[in-house]
Amino acid sequence: MEAYWIPIRTALAVFPLLAAFLTFPYMIVQYRRYGAIPLLRTVILYSFLLYLLCMYFLVILPLPPVDEVARQTGPSVQLLPFQFVRDFLRETKLDIMNPGTYLTALTQNCFLQVICNIFMFLPFGIYLRYYFRCGLVKTIWISLLVSLFFEFTQLSGLYGIYPRGYRLFDVDDLMLNTWGGMLGYAAAPLLLRLLPSREQLDQNAYLKGRIVTCCRRFAAFLLDWLLIGILLILCMIAVPLLIPALVVVPGFVYAFVIAGYFILIPWATDGYTPGKWVCRIRITGRNERKPALYQYALRSGLLYFVLIPLPIIWFCGYIFDVCTGYREKPRLLLHERISRTECVSTVGAISKQKQKNEKIWLLPA
Incomplete structure (x- = not known):
């Protein structure tokens, strides 16, 4: 055995x-x-x-050892x-x-x-x-x-x-x-x-896919930055060859990426980035209205220039929510509340008639 x-x-x-x-x-x-x-x-x-x-x-x-197999003569x-x-x-x-x-x-x-x-x-x-x-x-x-x-x-x-x-x-x-x-x-x-x-x-x-979870949003975030990383590497290889005298400023590149990828692309595609499209997430305004360009700019500007560089603000926002009894569902993050935007799922809902005709097993997420 x-x-x-x-x-x-x-x-x-x-x-x-x-x-x-x-x-x-x-x-x-x-x-x-x-x-x-x-x-x-x-x-x-x-x-x-x-x-x-x-x-x-x-x-x-x-x-088995290789030399032992080499000595075998059987069929x-x-x-x-x-x-x-x-x-x-x-x-x-x-x-x-x-x-x-x-x-x-x-x-x-x-x-x-x-x-x-x-x-x-x-x-x-x-x-x-x-x-x-x-x-x-x-x-x-x-x-x-x-x-x-x-x-x-x-x-x-x-x-x-x-x-x-x-x-x-x-x-x-x-x-x-x-x-x-x-x-x-x-x-x-x-x-x-x-x-x-x-x-x-x-x-x-x-049924569970109709809710945009934090894990799902994080997966979209990783996909977006993986794609951005690949594009930046290609640019770092190609730009010096095409424009040798160009001086690359990291802060300028970061601002250009945020403006182009997280502001202009969602604005042009009705709320999608490549990562969000793959994970079936879309950015909308309140009451499913299409956000204006300034809302995308405010949303991404707050997230990538304030909240991520200064994570202490996340903690302060959470303490503020606890003290004020913030209970909105789905729970909106600080940059979403200020920009009046939110992430919604694009997964189609099961019809009510189908839910009545077939037994739905509600299992743990």
Whole structure:
């Protein structure tokens, strides 16, 4: 069993790093599509990621020494179907007429390996049917192709790292893995009774997406400044080549970026910056009126020239709100109240009739 625990422990160690790397892109995709990141959907997708990691490491680990693999002379391919049945009958002490041999036969490696190959793909079939809404034929094909990828990974010697395949390419593994996916597809309806359907997850996400959260606004903020950073780097490379005598003043560049990107672009696009457009957020005036140019200038000027350089003002504004009992919902930030602007979601609302006809699962954000 230690051979199985090594890959699982490795997957658990790698998963946080991979999850951290994928979190921001995942947030952007969810905000663009739904306007929200519901907890249950996140748990499902990240558990699927961890499960795929475990599967992959079970296939490639533990890694043998390269020189040991180079000395191997045995076959690297097994193309005879149902060889696992012959191996089971040959290697076990099973006697059909003697029930006392049944338990011993079922605990031998030749049988446990077959069971592991089936059960390794059982969750895969459940995920495909429950979350990805795949039919039976599609589940069979995807399970077969993923299993084939794993077998070719072994046959290629881990993509050329080893001089030859260090594990056997076995056609029986393709069959058993595919059967596991089919078994998971058949078992998925049991899970559907415990969890909301994919349609209900989508409805819940759209409902939550009608609220512009601080996390969503921060994601748009990061996207905007990432794009600005790329543009500034390109300008720093190109401008000295085109205009060698030009002297760049950082303060002037900062003011130019704020004026052009956060004032003129939203004013010209009816309240969008590229980051806000991706996250489905729009700047509006009070009562959904289009803000005037001076409102965009006041909003961005206060934010980028006063509040961000002098964060103590945020704290003073919060204390003032507490003392005066400020309760406006959604809560407006200081620069929004002064400029009389606010951020609204552009995610379409679910019709009232649809909400009546279908059950909405209100899950934690």
